[in-house]
Amino acid sequence: FCGECLQPCLQVPSPLCPLCRVPFDPKKVEKASSVEKQLSSYKAPCRGCSKKVTLAKMRSHVSSCAKVQEQMANCPKFVPVVPTSQPIPSNIPNRSTFVCPYCGARNLDQQELVKHCMENHRNDPNKVVCPVCSAMPWGDPSYKSANFLQHLLHRHKFSYDTFV
Secondary structure, eight states: OOHHHHHHHHTSSSOBOTTTOOBOOGGGOOOOHHHHHHHHHOEEEOTTTOOEEEHHHHHHHHHHOHHHHHHHHTSOOOOOSSOOOOOOOSSSOOOSOBOOTTTOOOSBOHHHHHHHHHHHOTTOOOOEEOHHHHHSTTOOTTOEETTHHHHHHHHOSSOHHHHO
C-alpha cells in the first residue's frame, strides 16, 4: 500500500490490514523498495501533454498539467440518458447525509463524516452503529462496529452512489 492509504490504518489503537482486516504491528511495516524503484524508473506519457513522466511523479504532473485541466473543463457534464416523468419516491431513506453516531452532528456527507470523526472522535472507545451502513438496504441498524473509525476509513472512503 502507498503511505497515503496506509496512514489512516496506523492512526488507530489496533491497526488492521486494509486488505484482509488482520491486526498488524505498525513497527513491522516496511517500504516496498522494489515498487518504489519501479515507480521511479518507469515513464509513461501524460494523457494531456504527452510528456513522458516517471510514474512516481505522474499524479503531481497531471494535477498541474494545463492540457489535462483544459480537457477536464471540456468534459460533458452528467445528464440523464432519457428524461422521465416518473415522480421521485418520497419514502426512500436519506443516503446522502448522516448523523455522527458519537455527538449527533447532522447533515454530514460521507467524506465529512469521516473527517469529522477523525478530527473529533479519534480516541472515543465507544462502539457505535455506522450511519452509512444502517441507511443501506442490507444494513443492520443494531450492529455496533468494534472499531468505527477504522471501519469508516476502510469501507467509506468513497460514495457507493458515485462508484455505481
